[in-house]
Amino acid sequence: MEKTKAKSAREPLFHIVKRTDIPKWKAWVIRILAVLAALVVCGIIIVALTGKNPFEMYKFMFEGSFKTERKFWKMLQDLAMLLCVALAVTPAFKMRFWNIGAEGQILMGGLGAAICMKLLGDDGAQLSNGLLLPITIITAILFGAIWGVIPAFFKANWNTNETLFTLMMNYIAIQVIAYFTFIWSSGSNTVGKINAESHAGWLQLPREVDKYGYLLNVIIVALLTILMYLYLKYSKQGYEISVVGESVNTARYVGINVKKVVVRTMLISGALCGVAGLLLVSGTDQSITAETAGGRGYTAIMVSWLAQFNPFYMILTAFIVVFLQRGADELQTQTNRIINADFADILIAIIIFFIIGCEFFINYSIKFRSRKKKEVEA
């Protein structure tokens, strides 16, 4: 009896306290340290697995994004697309609605665009671009929005688990794409360039202005970034989103219609994913496969979270991810395939582990058992 009492009275070596007052610069120092630590760990892994000089590897990776004008533009394009999806999932996340169905919403948006280009383009109604483009854009956005609103509707009315629902919707979307790929491909299972002759429905600036065909995407996403920042920070709806995210009960108490906010926010989230699908299908590839979204729906969640839902920080976090992906592609060619493109995923995950891990040291502080206190007790 005596023994257990003594044991329970013993103060643990350290305990954890929540803190909210950390200065901004200190939080950033912690984050930068975490990234540096992650790079060191990645370097060790590169050496251990390939036996190459990590600095040389990092140099190659740098070249992957910046060596030629073409590579630079490709990097900007990837950055813009990832950022677009990250922007799309952000309002939902801020509301604590875990939309991991961006992948499916992008695909459906892309499908909407592809359907218009197919049915109303060269092989179909042969509409002029002035009419076809608006229809394509609206259809793509609508398709993405509908795919996003279905889970939101059930979440709002019956509190159906949205994480799992949206996840399932991804796989349904992939199969829908598989069906359309089949009927459009006449057996070869690849769609190929849609409207390759007339460029009908192609969302691109003329080649004289835009050499690589990525400029329009970059401009649109840059605009969306600013709009999303303003929407979240200064609009009434943005404020409602953060109230619902903080506490549903508080939101109800102050008279916010939570159901409406949930459905409306997912409508926006899905619509933006639709825009991403539109930009990918009609703006970049002019074709569609089940790989069109390319895992961006999942990566974007991490990008948005790492940036703490701030659209401007997202440019940075999306850049880190894209930089690593492009870098690993470059490494693949430079190292004669000792390092393959999948290596980027390992590096990205390690960096993300470190950054989400370091948030702990920003939100909590560890208080060690102090000696003074013990003497007082004694």
Add this chain to the structure above:
Amino acid sequence: MFAAFFHRAVLQAISLLFGCTGEIVTEKSGNLNLGIPGIMYVGGISGVIGAFLYENSLPDKSEASWFLAIFIPLLCCLAGSLIMGLIYCFLTTTLRANQNVTGLALTTFGVGLGKYFGGVLIKLVNADVPSVTVSMTSNYYKATFPFADDLGWFGEMFLSYGFLTYVAIIIAFVAGIYLKRTRSGLNLRAVGENPATADAAGISVTKYKYLATCIGSMIAGLGGLFYVMNNASGVWSNNGLDNIGWLAIALVIFTAWKPNFAIVGALLFGGLSIAPYYLSLYDIVDINLRTKPFFDMLPYIVTVIVLIINSMRKKRENQPPEALGLSYFREDR
């Protein structure tokens, strides 16, 4: 015909069952581990690496001992998936990171690891096809009861599987009994439902979360090993496992967090996945590339419908654990 169909359905079901049981145990502790596909990749590739090293260390494959051939890949697989579980748990339980983000990062990590090492092995063997084969080990894993062939349809339906199949079913049963009938299982459920209450009752929340997540991810990792050794005959070709991983998570919802149900559910999903093939084989429905996507969609659509119905009926025992997806911090109010 039915016996053959049943046999194939069971083979499809077992990796799902491993993944599903593992995820149920994990989710019961309140950890929504979306890293299951990654864990399965790591479990699979660790097993393949173990088998590959063992097979190539032998001067002559006839000298192989069945004991080592089975246990080296098994231990590698368990160790690999244990590490994945520990990473997840350290980040979400100790550092209280967001579970969805951590889980997705874990999937990225695991799939990357699996494909990277798969690529390295493929390069090592310098084969014409992009895959590595560990057929000797696979044969040990696929070894069935010697008398299975003599028992006709009964043998084909129930005895013609490798040992991991029975392990999967036993684990699912044991997990069901553990969660429902034992004190420690009750504690685990308490941690998942309401960690603060469990903590107040003197249950170590951290300990339960760690144990459940690590054991859960080791079980899920076995699913990866089973897929490579039994379904793919020891051929690692860098794909196929992510679908199974996500489907296993879907199955968790479908079975309403009950491991015993998972056995039936996995069989149903397994049956659905091969049904198109059998239906067209016997000219019941014409399955071609045009109609196949709709059949492939079925498991996911069924899961969505179950999810919706469960949330509408609001039956207490079919709901997700109350604190699923939330990190626990004692001093939170």
